[in-house]
Amino acid sequence: MFEGEYSVSLDDKGRVSIPAPYREQLRRRYDDLRVVVCRDYDGCVSLYPPAEWERSVLPEVYGRPINDQWRRAFESFVVGSAVTCTPDKQGRIAISATLRQHANLSKKVIFTGGVGHFQLWDVALRDAKLQRDLEILRAPQPAPVA
Amino acid sequence: MFEGEYSVSLDDKGRVSIPAPYREQLRRRYDDLRVVVCRDYDGCVSLYPPAEWERSVLPEVYGRPINDQWRRAFESFVVGSAVTCTPDKQGRIAISATLRQHANLSKKVIFTGGVGHFQLWDVALRDAKLQRDLEILRAPQPAPVA
DNA sequence: CCTTTATTCCCCACTATTCCCCACCAACCG
DNA sequence: CGGTTGGTGGGGAATAGTGGGGAATAAAGG
Numbered sequence: 001m002f003e004g005e006y007s008v009s010l011d012d013k014g015r016v017s018i019p020a021p022y023r024e025q026l027r028r029r030y031d032d033l034r035v036v037v038c039r040d041y042d043g044c045v046s047l048y049p050p051a052e053w054e055r056s057v058l059p060e061v062y063g064r065p066i067n068d069q070w071r072r073a074f075e076s077f078v079v080g081s082a083v084t085c086t087p088d089k090q091g092r093i094a095i096s097a098t099l100r101q102h103a104n105l106s107k108k109v110i111f112t113g114g115v116g117h118f119q120l121w122d123v124a125l126r127d128a129k130l131q132r133d134l135e136i137l138r139a140p141q142p143a144p145v146a
Numbered sequence: 147m148f149e150g151e152y153s154v155s156l157d158d159k160g161r162v163s164i165p166a167p168y169r170e171q172l173r174r175r176y177d178d179l180r181v182v183v184c185r186d187y188d189g190c191v192s193l194y195p196p197a198e199w200e201r202s203v204l205p206e207v208y209g210r211p212i213n214d215q216w217r218r219a220f221e222s223f224v225v226g227s228a229v230t231c232t233p234d235k236q237g238r239i240a241i242s243a244t245l246r247q248h249a250n251l252s253k254k255v256i257f258t259g260g261v262g263h264f265q266l267w268d269v270a271l272r273d274a275k276l277q278r279d280l281e282i283l284r285a286p287q288p289a290p291v292a
Numbered sequence: 293c294c295t296t297t298a299t300t301c302c303c304c305a306c307t308a309t310t311c312c313c314c315a316c317c318a319a320c321c322g
Numbered sequence: 323c324g325g326t327t328g329g330t331g332g333g334g335a336a337t338a339g340t341g342g343g344g345a346a347t348a349a350a351g352g
Contacts, residue, residue, distance in 0.1 A: 004229040005244050009340070013300090017339055021229075088302065090339075112226045115207075133219035137187040155330070159310085163329055234312065236329075 001025075002113040007123075010109050014100060015092040018047075019111050022118055023091050037099065038082035042129065045095065045103045045120040050084060052116040095120070147171075148259035153269075156255050160246060161238040164193075165257050168264055169237050181239065184228035188275065191241065191249045191266040196230060198262040241266070 006019040018026075018035070026033050026049055036053040040046040048057060061079060064071040081102075085093040095105065104122045112119050112126070121129070152165035164172075164181070172179050172195055182199040186192040194203060207225060210217040227248075231239040241251065250268045258265045258272070267275070 004242070005227050007244070011341065013341090015340090020338060090303090092339090094300080112222070113228070114221065114226060130223060133223040134187055136215055136219035137223060157331065159332090161330090166328055236313090238329090240310080 001115055002118040004113050006111045008109060008111060009107050010095065010100070010105055013094065014097065015088075015094050016109060016111075016120065017090065017092045018087055020091070022111065022113075023087070034084055034086050035093065036082050036084050037093065037095065038078050039080075039099060039102050040119060041077060042119075043103060043125050044122075045099050045105070046078075046117055047120065048117045053082075056116060147261055148264040150259050152257045154255060154257060155253050156241065156246070156251055159240065160243065161234075161240050162255060162257075162266065163236065163238045164233055166237070168257065168259075169233070180230055180232050182228050182230050183239065183241065183245065184224050185245060185248050186265065187223060188265075189249060189271050190268075190275075191245050191251070192263055193266065194263040199228075202262060 002022050002025055004019070004021060006021075008017050008019065010016050023033065026035070030049040030051050032050060034050055035047045036050055036057075037045060037047050057078070061071055061075050066072075081099065083096065087093050099105075103120065104125060105120070106122065108123050110121045110123055110126050112121060148168050148171055150165075150167060152167075154163050154165065156162050169179065172181070176195040176197055178196060180196055181193045182196055182203075183191060183193050203224070207217055207221055212218075227245065229242070233239050245251075249266065250271060251266070252268065254269050256267045256269060256272050258267060
């Protein structure tokens with residue numbers, strides 16, 4: 001569990017500081033500061049501890065036949081963009097121009113927590129996403145959990 | 147059960163004192179002064195004892211399929227913003243700028259009690275919420291719980 | 293194949309923020 | 323009227339975030 005949201009800045013060299021609480025989690029829980037950085041189809045960049053990547057992302061691919069349409073798209077779009085990064089001494093990683101472009105990242109960016117991974121968003125896109133989330137959450141309750 | 151409403155102030159550093167009765171409840175009933183602070187889609191900030199968070203909030207997420215729309219929105223909106231805070235020696239916690247902005251919190255804020263959690267409101271938004279509550283409560287009764 | 297140019301990576305230094313602690317004030321209770 | 327408890331404000335130390343310089347590496351061109 002990566003907790004909280006953090007606003008950080010992307011410098012001229014394309015680097016971002018991974019928020020200290022996330023680094024703490026990477027160190028304590030995974031004993032590995034590296035992260036797998038990849039394209040996400042929500043329009044952001046997703047970051048996984050390598051252990052989580054292998055545990056929960058790769059099986060999504062290998063669990064399907066090699067001619068499965070969804071698998072081929074996922075493999076191409078997500079896995080195809082994945083790079084394992086090691087943070088520098090200040091806890092930063094560089095985001096490639098390709099990924100920056102994909103997620104429309106400019107100077108002000110936002111990290112958002114999640115279970116087993118976290119994400120990197122452009123401020124405006126994140127706001128739009130929250131707005132859509134709100135509409136879904138405020139709509140009449142769905143059927144209770146079975 | 148967290149009882150009562152309390153008016154407190156948010157200082158320049160974004161800190162609020164958790165009302166003493168709530169702290170007393172956290173200590174006696176949960177033996178843990180920490181609270182999970184998160185965005186709430188009613189427009190306020192919700193605070194849960196960690197035990198309650200795991201008992202009643204997280205199952206709402208994990209009880210649903212990962213591609214469920216409501217689950218994805220809830221995970222992004224609520225869980226994505228959650229941070230576990232430990233009160234300082236004076237019983238205060240810091241509310242991040244993001245959460246303050248979300249709930250429109252200024253200097254005067256209100257804590258409201260609840261079952262298993264409590265909330266932090268802006269005065270005006272709280273008044274509006276009470277008004278809406280009234281309308282719901284005065285409307286024709288729904289069918290009894292099965 | 294060597295030279296030149298561009299890029300990446302690493303490290304240092306500055307600034308801003310956070311956290312922790314101490315002190316004051318006000319209200320309530322004995 | 324004094325003591326105790328809860329709320330509020332502020333100072334100082336530690337930590338995190340940011341920007342930039344320089345070395346090493348890789349790429350391109352002669």
